[in-house]
Amino acid sequence: MSASYWDSSQRNRWTLTRAQLLDKRQEDIRLANALEVTQLHIYFANFIHSIGKKLRLRQEIVASAIVFFKRFYITNGFYHTDPFLTAATCLYLACKVEELPHHLKVIFTESQAVAMAAKVPFSYEYCDIAEFECYLMEELDFYVIVHQPYPTLSRVFEDLELERSCLQTAWFLVNDSYRTDVALLYPPHMIALAALYITCVLNQASMTRDMKGWFAKLNIDMVMGRGNGCLWNLCPLMIISHALGSINLLMATAPVSKIANTRASSFTRANTPFVYSWGALADAAGFSLKLLDIVQDILTMYEIWSSFDDRKVLQSLDKLHKAAKEANLV
């Protein structure tokens, strides 16, 4: 239902396991590879972000649009659709759903402008978006109400009276989380907590509240006495392991050294006066493992994003289309 995530279509119809998601993307991955498919998803999240930015759309609309896009590509492949049309249509529909409708012409013109800036042909007409909107609705199985991490995030910051500057960081982290698949895999409040978590690790020096203690307590409460804020220890560990390039806990294909170029560079500056122990991982029960997964996904995404070349990503798209044609899939 619209008020409760627990009864929502998002939870009951549109949440997948990682294995399911991987399975759905198999064809794309077979024609290209896993990294390229991940990069394409980041690219199109960026594309939607750019249009949203030009139109000064609210972040909630952009977030819903990206969720629609990702859901569309659960049942469809990049290999036999044009994601530029899908992306523009997702944004158009999201504006309606979030009750801030924009004229088709406006969305169309901006989409075309952003595509042109990326030297991509966008050879459609208005009616193509209008028509595709119906198909998109159908692909979404007509479930379009999206629950997002933003309300939880604001609520927690308010309740804990945390620094406003930190809210900003956490908010950006949530925005960026839409470049990962976490919105398809985890409940929005978990994503909010993961963003809060990373924020706290980064800013613990400047935060007045004992957030480590808070997370530890949260952990115990939620997993019946197991875990001792272990993730708190683990997060800096992951960051450090990345920075050192010693253990690649995350994506095997991603170059670790590039991390310094990204927004994630600040992670390496994180103060980490904790005892790191792999035992902590074993101790973590469901709740903290989920949190860990989300944190990990976000960090991985920054890493992939940092080593990103738009032109190369677009070449993978062409490669996909070509391979599909050759394999007679289209």
Added chain:
Amino acid sequence: MGKRGEGRTEAPENMLQAYRKRREKRRSRIRDKYEILGFISSGTYGRVYKARSRNRQVSAKRQYDEDKEEYAIKQFKSEKEGATIMTTGISQSACREISLCRELQHDNIVNLLEVRLEDKALNMIMGYTEYDLLQITHHHMQHLRAPIPEFIVKSFLWQLLNGMVYLHANWVLHRDLKPANILITAEGVIKVGDLGLARIFRRPLQPLYNGDKVVVTVWYRAPELLLGARHYTKAIDVWAIGCIFAEMMALRPIFKGEEAKMDPKKTVPFQQNQLTKIFEIMGTPTQERWPKITYLPDYPHLSQFRTYPNNLRQWFYKYCSKFSDTAFQLLSAMLEYDPERRITAEEALNHPYFQEDPKPALKPLLIQNVSYPKRRIAPEDSHREHVPHRGTKH
């Protein structure tokens, strides 16, 4: 570095064509699953048909509820019939109704079974309802010339409130409650319908007024809306329920004003006549009754009105003499001027009126063995000759 599309065998627009074909092939036809029995009504949104499932095996298990095997198919206008879809795609109201109904699940809210895209038109397949409240009040007024029994009125009101408590708890405002939108099954189960104006009001990205300048059919429109409120609450739905409650008892709209039409400049007109109708019965609002009234944009207009005393009790004695005094108390709580003091749907559900006999029931028509003339179903194509307009009034 080459441009995208270079060396590509398939142009993007051809991919759209291929996608379209693939999609159409996968889709089964509505007529394969449902038998269209006839045409019910039409409006600016499109038309509604009555249908029956072709697969009738399931219905054997459900024979206790005769409505369940029949369906209403609401077909939103397709491209062929208007240029709209070319330039706007899915209408805002179709988008709202589909997205909300898809998430809502309640006995007293219209039941959406599935949505289908066919020939570029969206179709909502819903449970069929034999009656609506407008039809039933008309029948009592014009044919039976007798009030609706209090047991039935109370049962309808209770269910209507029950559905509204659910909507409001889920941060949904209906914004178009009126007898024609209160659907009723043959057994007397209320199904609140037409969520085309409904929206989620939790954390709106912009003031509600900016999205829709005019909400609620004028006879059922709350005074805060008539006075130009930019922010409004669930209390607007409660006012409408109050008007519907009064209409069920009196068999006539309580505030039957003349709507001032939108002028060509599309400024929102001031509804002087509607407010007069309200003031005549409820009295002219004062700051005592409604402290924040002075903040409303159209408050200055109030000086143009005569001063009326509160005549609700007299009105009630005249038109609702068969109903109990508790009914009057509940009615006046719903027609409270100040939206902050107006009873909420949840409080109304717990009102003493529902504790006293006759107690409300879930299937009042079944219990009392009452039936009304069935909904008229026209042959499937007859709508083409005369298409009634769906005005703001019924």
